[in-house]
Amino acid sequence: MTQKTTVVDIKARKKTGPPITMLTSYDYPWALLVDRGGIDMILVGDSLGMVVLGYPDTISVTMEEMIHHVKAVSRVVKSALVVADMPFGSYNVSVEKAVENANRMMKEGRADCIKLEGGRSMAPVAEAIVRSGTPVQGHIGLTPQTASALGGFKVQGKSAEAARALIDDAKALEAAGCFSVVLEAIPAPIARMVTEAVEIPTIGIGAGVHCDGQVMVIHDMVGLFDRFTPKFVKQYARISDTITSAISAYADDVKNRRFPGEEHSFTMKTDELDKMDKNQ
Known part of the structure; x- marks a missing residue:
């Protein structure tokens, strides 16, 4: 019988290794392939808005759309931990609404945990969701849902002050009870400092090799999304051709x-x- 990965397993990998693998999936056939491939965590990301639904950004994705896709993934996954992205507007309106929507992801979507963006400002929200019984993965650095407030899709933490803020953000999420944190578009040396500053695993995307794990959007990885290719993407295939x-x-x-x-x-x-x- 296939062993289901848990948040406890993911947290333990910080010390035991090897590095954690994470890929996105948004439907039954892709989730089946990714799970068979031995990936530790499957992220049903709000990136589905751009790579699946054709939106110009991620903030257009709704709770109903996310739940629909999370359910499709959860039906097939036997081993990987299923992480459901909380879409823009579902958790940053009020703590009560955030807990309610996180519960929906678990109950209706059958996710194993949720992910939300933001550091210290979102730590109280993350803490409330954790207290309600839902495991939370944090996300700091470049946060696509609020990219406009960051000046666009730019590398974060390039100054000493900004780098210290990222470390503080990671520590705040750890204190809030998050079991791991995604580091996106951060200079590799700073990502290493963040990784060493917390006792929960860090999952990098454009954050260098010294994170505790790595995540990529599968449509980028296999060459199915051609509107743009981020610098941190390695294409392992070009199946669109x-x-x-x-x-x-x-x-x-x-x-x-x-x-x-x-x-x-x-x-x-x-x-x-x-x-x-x-x-x-």
Whole structure:
């Protein structure tokens, strides 16, 4: 029987290793492949707004859309820890609303835990959600939902003052009860300092090799999203090219009556077919 990964397992990896693996998935077929691939955590990220739903940003994603996709992922995952992103507006309105929506992610979406963006300012929210019984993963550095307030999609923590603030943010989330924290778009030396400053695992995305784990958007990793490619993305495949070639080949076969062939078609007994001919 497959062993289900828990938040306790993830926290223990800070000391025991090896580094934690995390990838996004947004539906049944992708989650099936990622889980089979042995990934420790699957993030149903609000990045689905851009890579799946075609929105121009992540803030357009709703709770209903997130729950819909979290449910699809949770139905198939047997091993990985399923992390559900809290969309913009679902947790930064009030503590009560945040707890209510986190409970929905767990009850309706069947997530194993939730993730929210923000450091010290969001620590009280994270703490309240943890107290309600829902495990929380933090997210600091570049926080896409509030990128406009940060001056756009830019590397964070590049000054000594900003770097110290990131360390304080991570410590505040740890004190709030978060079991791990994502570090996005942070200079590698600062990410290492943050990692050493807290006792919970850090999961890097554009934060260097010294984090306790790494996460990527799977559509970026396999070359399915082509609107832009962040500097910190390593493409392990370009399956969009393979899929496009397959679609073109299919269209060409149909137009030239090469598909369907006999091997793709159904037949009937000759005597039954003869009866049809006589009745015409």
